[in-house]
Amino acid sequence: xxxxxxxxxxxxxxxxxxTPGLRxxxxxxxxxxxxxxxxxxxxxxxxxxxxxxxxxxxxGGIAKTEVRDGPGGKYRFDLGGHRFFxxxxxxxxxxxxxxxxxxxxxxxxxxxxxxxKFLDYPLRxxxxxxxxxxxxxxxxxxxxxxxxxxxxxxxDTFEQWVTNRFGKRLFDNxxxxxxxxxxxxxxxxxxxxxxxxxxxxxxxxxAAKAAFFGNKDDEIKSLISEFHYPRYGPGQMWETMTxxxxxxxxxxxxxTPVKQIKVEDGRVKTIVTSDGQEWESNYVISSLPLRNVAxxxxxxxxxxxRSAARxxxxxxxxxxxxxxxxxxLFPDNWIYIHEPDVDVGRIQNFRSWSPWMVPDPNKxxxxxxxxxxxxxxxxxxxxxxxxxxxxxxxxxxxxxxxxALEFGFATRVPKAYPMYDMDxxxxxxxxxxxxxxxxxxxxxxxxxxxxxxxxxxSMLTAMRxxxxxxxxxxxxxxxxxxxxxxxxxxxxxxxxPYIEAPETQAQNEPLHR
Numbered sequence: 001x002x003x004x005x006x007x008x009x010x011x012x013x014x015x016x017x018x019t020p021g022l023r024x025x026x027x028x029x030x031x032x033x034x035x036x037x038x039x040x041x042x043x044x045x046x047x048x049x050x051x052x053x054x055x056x057x058x059x060g061g062i063a064k065t066e067v068r069d070g071p072g073g074k075y076r077f078d079l080g081g082h083r084f085f086x087x088x089x090x091x092x093x094x095x096x097x098x099x100x101x102x103x104x105x106x107x108x109x110x111x112x113x114x115x116x117k118f119l120d121y122p123l124r125x126x127x128x129x130x131x132x133x134x135x136x137x138x139x140x141x142x143x144x145x146x147x148x149x150x151x152x153x154x155x156d157t158f159e160q161w162v163t164n165r166f167g168k169r170l171f172d173n174x175x176x177x178x179x180x181x182x183x184x185x186x187x188x189x190x191x192x193x194x195x196x197x198x199x200x201x202x203x204x205x206x207a208a209k210a211a212f213f214g215n216k217d218d219e220i221k222s223l224i225s226e227f228h229y230p231r232y233g234p235g236q237m238w239e240t241m242t243x244x245x246x247x248x249x250x251x252x253x254x255x256t257p258v259k260q261i262k263v264e265d266g267r268v269k270t271i272v273t274s275d276g277q278e279w280e281s282n283y284v285i286s287s288l289p290l291r292n293v294a295x296x297x298x299x300x301x302x303x304x305x306r307s308a309a310r311x312x313x314x315x316x317x318x319x320x321x322x323x324x325x326x327x328x329l330f331p332d333n334w335i336y337i338h339e340p341d342v343d344v345g346r347i348q349n350f351r352s353w354s355p356w357m358v359p360d361p362n363k364x365x366x367x368x369x370x371x372x373x374x375x376x377x378x379x380x381x382x383x384x385x386x387x388x389x390x391x392x393x394x395x396x397x398x399x400x401x402x403x404a405l406e407f408g409f410a411t412r413v414p415k416a417y418p419m420y421d422m423d424x425x426x427x428x429x430x431x432x433x434x435x436x437x438x439x440x441x442x443x444x445x446x447x448x449x450x451x452x453x454x455x456x457x458s459m460l461t462a463m464r465x466x467x468x469x470x471x472x473x474x475x476x477x478x479x480x481x482x483x484x485x486x487x488x489x490x491x492x493x494x495x496x497p498y499i500e501a502p503e504t505q506a507q508n509e510p511l512h513r
Contacts (some may be wrong), residue, residue, distance in 0.1 A: 018472025031287035033061025035445030055257035065235025086456035094397030143167030158190035287445035295511025307462030421501035
């Protein structure tokens with residue numbers, strides 16, 4: 001990929017770092033996702049030696065871009081959809097510093113696909129009336145009215161809580177299907193107080209009032225109308241950052257997984273990579289999943305710590321990427337599928353993210369996202385069968401015919417969503433106390449802290465870790481909060497949804513292989 005940006009200013013030697021030894025020995029960074037690369041770039045930019053270890057042959061972690069050759073050139077696929085929008089100026093400045101003119105400003109558009117109709121989001125009164133039709137709208141209003149006057153009864157579950165406030169008709173139409181796909185359990189197994197937290201302050205009439213008469217009092221939080229995006233997908237950000245780190249004298253070692261972290265006297269002495277080589281360092285920044293770190297450290301942590309690590313859970317997903325003959329299926333960045341007869345939860349249109357993702361104007365390029373658990377039936381399905389399933393569901397949805405398929409493939413994304421369960425806080429507290437006892441190791445990033453957050457938060461944790469080393473600050477990385485709540489109207493929080501979290505096959509796997 002050609003680098004169209006202007007040349008960067010070379011590294012300038014900063015004042016002597018507050019932490020001794022940063023110039024004499026490279027800081028070792030474990031993982032080349034957004035957090036690890038950010039740490040490496042900021043250190044290298046100040047003339048400090050760094051070595052980044054990445055297990056895969058591609059940087060970016062779960063924010064990478066898949067690339068495949070096809071009709072007309074290279075097709076690019078964004079796994080999960082990554083809008084670049086933040087409230088944190090220093091993160092935004094860094095994005096622009098890396099990408100320059102390659103950072104496009106793109107329009108935001110997402111809708112709900114229900115009953116073979118696209119519903120605008122946020123709701124617009126005329127659109128709701130037109131799409132629901134007078135009969136279904138009347139049923140929803142009657143169901144809502146009955147919910148308001150009838151005795152509430154028990155409210156132990158998500159289903160009971162929402163039905164009591166919105167009515168069963170609205171619940172079945174717009175809450176049940178997508179929620180069950182996302183979390184992998186029936187709505188009767190999701191906690192009512194989680195629903196209260198996520199839908200706090202929302203009522204059917206406040207939504208309807210905003211839809212028909214506008215949102216003058218900001219009752220419904222407005223959504224961003226545009227966002228930044230790299231010309232060739234999010235992977236371009238991380239690939240460019242990798243190039244810059246190497247130009248600044250740092251090293252990024254691909255296909256080099258870390259197998260062991262040797263600790264002596266409360267400090268990381270060496271790390272051992274898969275080829276058996278040992279690397280010494282005074283300081284280590286790790287974005288590796290907490291579960292894996294507990295299995296890598298020698299001597300092994302206490303049984304209490306290992307038990308806490310085994311209990312850490314993830315919701316995974318896979319993307320079935322398809323190139324179809326013909327025009328785009330819809331203009332949105334993505335659509336939410338509120339249809340119970342199909343398993344797909346969300347469908348992306350990659351051309352809407354950036355026209356440069358799709359080389360042939362006569363081809364559509366989409367990603368069908370399926371939420372699952374690693375090891376379950378969907379996860380273990382053969383790639384060809386997943387492509388066939390994707391095409392079958394597209395046809396069921398009335399979006400495309402099977403014979404339009406040019407080519408397709410499946411990509412599995414493990415540990416995509418850190419899960420919060422009833423014992424989450426206790427487990428993470430145990431892990432945090434243990435890690436605080438390793439003086440020269442800082443955990444950063446989404447899986448490094450087991451935080452369900454966005455790329456800007458991951459990068460901000462890395463920035464604060466670098467500040468701790470270079471400036472001598474004492475930031476608590478676990479408490480960093482980017483407050484980058486921008487997608488849709490919900491806030492990410494530490495509330496866990498499950499009445500009883502599902503046991504997953506991945507929990508039975510070794511902490512680290």
